Amino acid sequence: MLRQTLAIFVKDLRMEFRGKEALNAAIAFSLVVLILFSFAIDPSVEDLKAMSGGLLWILFAFSGVLLLNRSFSREQANDTLEVLLSLRVSPSALLLGKSLANLVFILLVELIALPVFGVLYNVNILQQPLWLLFTMLLATWAIAIIGTVFAAMTVNLRLRELMLPVIVYPMIIPALAAAIQLTTLALNNEVPTGDNLIWVRLLVGFDIIFTALALGLIDIVLVD
């Protein structure tokens, strides 16, 4: 299964990096939103730091869905999903390989958007870099695994580009809530302690539960 997961992961990276269509769209989208918000919000306001986590994660979630939509639709163009299933590729390996590729794509968008956010909004993003990276990894995995399983579910729908965000956003609310709190703390040079540790537990628990659920579901989703 590990070999299959790796093959799918490398193939998806190779395909996206060759055309960069979805990646360029997601990066452009996040930069445009950051610039637009910078006109709407005064960077000198005290409250800006308090809302920085929220602003960033709304941005990451929206740009992430642009990437997730392509995940299974790229298997549809020439019926390659049918070929993979007929070769007895494990649906779990397919899901994990694609989720890992999506994790890389979304993280890439985040790592490009984050310094731009720091400059435009006058926020030092390197005050707690490890906590920030930890939060980004866990919350992005939550978006990637849930988004990928629902991308598989909606791939045959005519309105999949519209349906995917409608289904995914409500599902990831708990993970986004935790990520917003932890990111806001990191950008205010605070480490999660005491009551704030609940957000770390929530994020870790969310990832474990939803990864297990997605792996359990994907067989039913792909093989009807």
Next chain:
Amino acid sequence: MNALLSADRLTKYYGSFPALRNVSFTVSPGQCLALLGRNGAGKTTLLKLLGGLSKPTEGTLATQARISLLGHGIGVYDELSARQNLHFFAAFSSVPLAVDAWLERVHLLHVADAPLREYSRGMRQRLALARAFMGEPNLLLLDEPFTSLDDKATALLQSLLEEALARGAAILLSTHQIPEAMSLATDILFLERGRLVFSGARPPEMLDDPTWLYRNHGAAS
């Protein structure tokens, strides 16, 4: 001889619509079964069940075969080169595969690193054949394989099918192009409205009269 695949009372419903009803048959090494039937008879549904793309509502399917599917789509990625495509699919094989030898066989070695977008339709079809045959599968599931192939790809497909049969692989071939299929078929499965109405050795009459089966075993017979 041990069966490569054994289907027992396969039934598939889509909602309340029975696409396939109580279909039973076995596939042995060296057999070439032509899967015939009108549009909507259940041929593609049966191939999907055999290929593991769908699960039967009722009935059982037992196989230990290395299956390869060649469906309506070409089953390769436009964004990758021919070499990258074959290396990717070779990663799922349990034995090492000679990718370059297959590229040579389908006359694509000289353009192996160009993206598929730059290929002609015929070149893409030949790559699809290389993908389907390179793992030396012992059961080939082919859905309308001759449809829209150019002359070069048709000749290649026929020689690959003959070679596969010679090494003991089995072929299950769904087609409307009966004359091409009859030159290879040893047996016939004939579906009518989801039911298997004929299963057995190819009637000799089919060589001269492709509609013989439809007239003698079809719903209007």
